[in-house]
Amino acid sequence: MSYLIEKYNKEVIPAMMKKFGYKNRMEVPKIDKVTINCGYGRLAAGKTKDEQRKIQEAIVRDLASMTGQKVVLTKSRQSISTFKIREGQEIGCKTTLRRKRMVDFLERLITITLPRSRDFQGLPPEGMDKFGNYSFGIKEHIAFPEISPEKVNFIFGFQITIVTTAESKKEGLELLKQIGVPIRA
Numbered sequence: 073m074s075y076l077i078e079k080y081n082k083e084v085i086p087a088m089m090k091k092f093g094y095k096n097r098m099e100v101p102k103i104d105k106v107t108i109n110c111g112y113g114r115l116a117a118g119k120t121k122d123e124q125r126k127i128q129e130a131i132v133r134d135l136a137s138m139t140g141q142k143v144v145l146t147k148s149r150q151s152i153s154t155f156k157i158r159e160g161q162e163i164g165c166k167t168t169l170r171r172k173r174m175v176d177f178l179e180r181l182i183t184i185t186l187p188r189s190r191d192f193q194g195l196p197p198e199g200m201d202k203f204g205n206y207s208f209g210i211k212e213h214i215a216f217p218e219i220s221p222e223k224v225n226f227i228f229g230f231q232i233t234i235v236t237t238a239e240s241k242k243e244g245l246e247l248l249k250q251i252g253v254p255i256r257a
Contacts, residue, residue, distance in 0.1 A: 074175045076182075076251065084250040092243060101204060101238035101247050106174045108139060110230035111146075111164035131228055132165055137218045139177060143167045180217065181232070182252050188215045194256035200245050204238025206253075207231060 080102070088100045112131050128145075135143045146164040169177050186192055190212065199208045211229040214221045234253075238244035249255055 074172075074179065076175050076179050080251060084247065087250055088243075088247065091246065101236050101243050103174065103178070103247075103251075104170075104235045104237055106169045106177060107166060107233045107235065108135065108169070108230055109164065109166045109233070110135060110228060112228060127226070128165075130225060134213055134219055134224070134228075135165060135167065135230070138213070138216045139167050139169055140173050141167050141169060178234075178251075182254070184217055185210070185215045186254055188217075190215075192254075194254045197245055197255055197257075200241050200248075202241050204236045204240060204244030204247075205233060206236070206244060206248055207233040 085097055085100050088094065089097070094100055110131055112127055132143050132145070143165045144167060146166055150159050186195070189210065195206075195208050200206045209229055209231045212227050213219055213230065214224055214227055234248065236244050236247055238247055245255065
């Protein structure tokens with residue numbers, strides 16, 4: 073069993089029940105899924121088709137190795153001439169992690185990746201929305217241990233959203249803090 077699941081069952085559930093006055097263990101919020109989203113339209117803008125394809129392949133390969141799951145390409149819904157984007161052009165990629173892959177990803181994120189990030193001071197609490205979901209960005213993907221910095225041609229950033237079953241901002245923040253996500257006070 074994973075250390076994160078053990079911690080949730082043995083420490084987080086009793087602490088949350090005591091703090092928020094839940095009567096049943098099933099009322100305690102839990103992490104439902106983690107979504108990773110990367111837009112590379114800015115990197116590919118103004119490049120030739122061949123260069124765009126190489127950028128796309130590199131980002132898809134690196135995200136797939138970080139998450140352990142295939143990545144889905146996202147296409148633009150409309151043309152925007154200012155950004156040199158055409159309707160139907162592939163401008164990003166995303167993936168949704170659930171169950172074991174989600175837990176493995178969160179463990180690596182909390183214990184290895186975030187502490188390895190440059191000038192890391194903790195995540196801002198403002199990333200939590202009113203429904204208990206937390207979003208934050210990572211500027212350099214090379215902080216992940218699966219990525220070899222020597223083999224990387226360029227560095228890109230992406231967004232991570234942790235979706236919880238919490239019903240309020242306060243419950244969601246407390247859940248993530250209890251699990252061990254380094255959120256600033």
